Amino acid sequence: MRVTITDVARAAAVSKTTVSRVLNGKSEVDVRTAERVRAVIAELGYVPSSRAVGLARGSSRTLAILLPSLTWPWIGEVVQGVADTVEAAGYGLLLFTCHQGEASMARFTSQVSARAFDGLLAIEPDDSLGSLAVLHRKGLPMVVIDDRGRRADFPSVATTNAAGAAAAARHLTATGRRRPLVVTGPLRFGCVRDRVTGFQSVLREAGLPPAGAGIVEGDFTLRRGEESVGRAVAERLAFDSVFAHNDLSATGAVRALHAAGRRVPEDVAVVGFDDIPLAAYGEPALTTVRQPMRAMGERAARRLLDHLGGIAPLDPTPTVLPTELVVRASAPGPAG
Known part of the structure; x- marks a missing residue:
């Protein structure tokens, strides 16, 4: 040892x-x-080694952050939380993305070999699990932010996806909604499956069909949210509410409902997930489940810095931060 x-x-x-x-x-x-x-x-x-004590010699005093895309609407909040924490500790931050798949990962891995940075914060891009696992086994300190529930052996910072979805379901049932349509994200993601499970558990408790009025797999985009709900309307599917797995999909759902002459929330209530800045400024303002994105970035960076400073070891025990239901006009409360 x-x-x-x-x-x-x-x-x-x-x-x-x-x-x-x-x-x-x-x-x-x-x-x-x-x-x-x-x-x-x-x-x-x-x-x-730099991993143990953060030596001035042999340490770059630089961290890396690996992102799936700069276009995801909540990425900026996570990165800001990371940047604030890293800068306050006197470290620099290198940013890598994986737009070109294996080619991007190969370039990133070469920077690991060159010891260009001391540790990694990763918002896991698609298809990178194998590469990250290899780097982890070779000793690269890393913390994964929102690891989508797919792995227990990586240090991670995540949020309460199942509990957040359950809160959305309780809110809808408390306001008399009985036939929710669910527009998910890609079902290969653990966070999406957790949200489905959390939402269904509340429907079962309320004596409602666990699938509600239907479950449609989406892709977290505004367009897919709009198309999914527009198709449900065209097929005359009976639903009195929509739970979308992110705010972009929920915004698309609102657009489709308005185009079909459905009133939000009078005819159909809509709830999203994330609480991106857009959510508060839609028409109507969006009820949503807030993920503590900036806090997740801050906590992940702090775990990694504490490890590099010899303060606390990195272990696979996840840090889990709670979600919060934010009630706005698209799905007001019982008295709304």
Whole structure:
């Protein structure tokens, strides 16, 4: 088993911060303490690394963030949370995207090999699971933001997708809606399956069909949301509400309902997911499940920085931040 900075600190009867200062040649440590720490390092055969103590030498003091796209509407909030935290710690931030699939990942992996950065924050792009797993096994410190529920062995920061969807369902049933139409995201994503499960659980509790008026697989785009709801109207499907798995799809649903002469919320209530800035400024303003996107970025960056600083190890235990139902005009409360 590899000797860690914690082992050195324990054997030398000092803090991990003191060990890190000795390794960095800082003058704050008195001579006798520094000599004792160096003797323990030699005795234990400790090999310092940037991952353990964030050495000034051998550390880039730079993190990387890997994004699926810059066009996703909530990406900016996540990146801002990351950037604020990283900058405050005196680190730089490299941004990578995966628009070109395997070619993008190959270029990204070359930067890992060149030690261009000390750790990775990843919003998992499609089809990158294998590449990230290899890098993780090779020792690259990483934290995945919203890992879509597909993996338990990666350090991650996620949100309560099932609970958020359940809150949406409870709100709709409390306002008398009995035939919800659900427009999902891609069902290969764990977060989407969690939202379906959470929503269905409340319908079952209310004695309603778990599929509501129907479940339509979408792709998180405004266009698909509009097309899905427009098709449901054309097929004369009976539904009194729409739960869309993101705000873009929900906005598309509202457009389709208006085009069909349906009033929102009088005829059909609409609930989205995410609470992107657009949600508050639609017509009507969108009831939605708020994901704490900026906080997720902040927490993920903090976990990675604490690891690099030798403060706390990275483990696969996920950090889960709660969602919150935000009630607006598209699906008002019982008194609305």
